Amino acid sequence: MAEQVASVGPAELATLKHLALEGALDARTTVTCAALAARLDASNQTASRRLQRLEDADLIDREIVGDGQRITITEAGERALRREYELLRRVFERDSAVTLTGVVTSGMGEGRHYISLSGYKRQFIDRLGYEPFPGTLNVDLDDASVEARARMDALDPVRIDGWEDDERTYGPAFCWPATVEHDGQRYEEAHVVAPERTHHGADQLELIAPDKLREELALEDDTEVTVHVGE
Structure with a gap:
C-alpha cells in the first residue's frame, strides 16, 4: 500500500x-x-x-x-x-476504475465489531458521508482479479486514522469508493475497506455501505458479484 x-x-x-x-x-x-x-x-x-x-x-x-x-x-x-x-x-x-469479480463468502464476524467502534464510526460518517451498516460484505476474488487488485494502489483512498481508547490502540484503514453489481442491479454507495493490518489476503475484499448489501442485491454465499473500485 x-x-x-x-x-x-x-x-x-x-x-x-x-x-x-x-x-x-x-x-x-x-x-x-x-x-x-x-x-x-x-x-x-x-x-x-x-x-x-x-x-x-x-x-x-x-x-x-x-x-x-x-x-x-x-x-x-x-x-x-x-x-x-x-x-x-x-x-x-485515462481509465481510473478497477473492475474485480469474485463470489460472496461469509466472514468471521470481525467486520461488524470494528465498524461499530466509535473511533471508526465517527470518521466513516465525516469522511465517507454515511454510517455503515454494522457488517462487511466479503468477496473472494477470482485469479484474474487478485492480479488486477494491485491497480488499486494507483487510486487515492480515503484514509481512516488510527485511534486509541483506554484498553488498546486501533490501526488506520483505507477506503476506496466502489459500485457493486449483481444480476443487472447496481449499488453505487459502497466502499472497499482495507485495514493497515488485516488477516485477509490479496484474494479477498471487504466492502461497507449504508445498507446491508446482501439484502439490497439479494446476495448469498457463492453468488458472483462485480466490484468497480474507483467509481
Missing part, C-alpha cells in the same frame, strides 16, 4: 526500476555501485545511499559479495513498481 512506498522518494524508485531491468525481480542479480552509478548518472556514494534506503524500506534484499552486491527485489518492492506502472497506466489509458 501507499505507506510502504512513502519512505522512499522518486530517486530511489528510479533506482528500483533499474534493478528490475537488470533482472532483480526474477532472481538475485549482481550489481556494483560503480555500474549502477553510471546508469543513474550519479556518484558511487549516491548509488550506495539509494540502495541502503531501498533496503531499509524492505524493497530489496541484498548480500555483499566479492564482485559487488547480490540484490533481489522483495514483494514490497514489486508492489512499489506495480504502483508506478498503474499510475502511468492511468495517465495514458
Whole structure:
C-alpha cells in the first residue's frame, strides 16, 4: 500500500526500476555501485545511499559479495513498481476504475465489531458521508482479479486514522469508493475497506455501505458479484 512506498522518494524508485531491468525481480542479480552509478548518472556514494534506503524500506534484499552486491527485489518492492506502472497506466489509458469479480463468502464476524467502534464510526460518517451498516460484505476474488487488485494502489483512498481508547490502540484503514453489481442491479454507495493490518489476503475484499448489501442485491454465499473500485 501507499505507506510502504512513502519512505522512499522518486530517486530511489528510479533506482528500483533499474534493478528490475537488470533482472532483480526474477532472481538475485549482481550489481556494483560503480555500474549502477553510471546508469543513474550519479556518484558511487549516491548509488550506495539509494540502495541502503531501498533496503531499509524492505524493497530489496541484498548480500555483499566479492564482485559487488547480490540484490533481489522483495514483494514490497514489486508492489512499489506495480504502483508506478498503474499510475502511468492511468495517465495514458485515462481509465481510473478497477473492475474485480469474485463470489460472496461469509466472514468471521470481525467486520461488524470494528465498524461499530466509535473511533471508526465517527470518521466513516465525516469522511465517507454515511454510517455503515454494522457488517462487511466479503468477496473472494477470482485469479484474474487478485492480479488486477494491485491497480488499486494507483487510486487515492480515503484514509481512516488510527485511534486509541483506554484498553488498546486501533490501526488506520483505507477506503476506496466502489459500485457493486449483481444480476443487472447496481449499488453505487459502497466502499472497499482495507485495514493497515488485516488477516485477509490479496484474494479477498471487504466492502461497507449504508445498507446491508446482501439484502439490497439479494446476495448469498457463492453468488458472483462485480466490484468497480474507483467509481
